[in-house]
Amino acid sequence: EVQVLESGGGLVQPGGSLRLSCAASGFSFNNYGMSWVRQAPGKGLEWVSGVSGGVGSAYYADSVKGRFTVSRDNSKNTLYLQMNSLRAEDTAVYYCARNYGSGSYYAVDYWGQGTLVTVSS
């Protein structure tokens, strides 16, 4: 069974940093692209970042480019999102998700349950 499980969310002050992790199981992690999607309270879904399978080319939404870094450790079946210079508008539930293929044009098929990040003083 495909599973992705996020961790690392919490309360952080504006300007601070946080690293999210996503543990994957039930599939050959190396062969699939992965994505981070967020949802601010009461708002819609926003694609944040993606990484292709294998060596992992990374892609970012303009809203987080230069502040967030996505990475993957295929030996640990784990995806990461390093979030720096956090702003109040980054407050959201962050979902880790598997894409249905390796390349960047494969959309999400399996979703985690999400982890809440709150940026507030």
Added chain:
Amino acid sequence: QTVVTQEPSFSVSPGGTVILTCGLSSGSVSTTNYPSWYQQTPGQAPRTLIYSTNTRSSGVPDRFSGSILGNKAALTITGAQADDESHYYCVLYMGSGIWVFGGGTKLTVL
């Protein structure tokens, strides 16, 4: 900045058919945008319905179907049921690894 457009809300009667659409503020949606559709109920993670225009995700009933209609992607729900009442989101591939979600459609079944 390209915006992905969806109807903010829609209503359908039980047993009826509804077509939700997903467009671009500039230009037409095509299969090379790999349109995908997701269903989300409050407090839950999204559920994948359709990817790559018209491929149903595992376990999704065949009353959900995807297509390109005119210059938009479309999600058709036939035989609407009460538990189809949800938010529906589309996402489009813009190239260079970038995806953009639409604002979502709140579907009411009544």
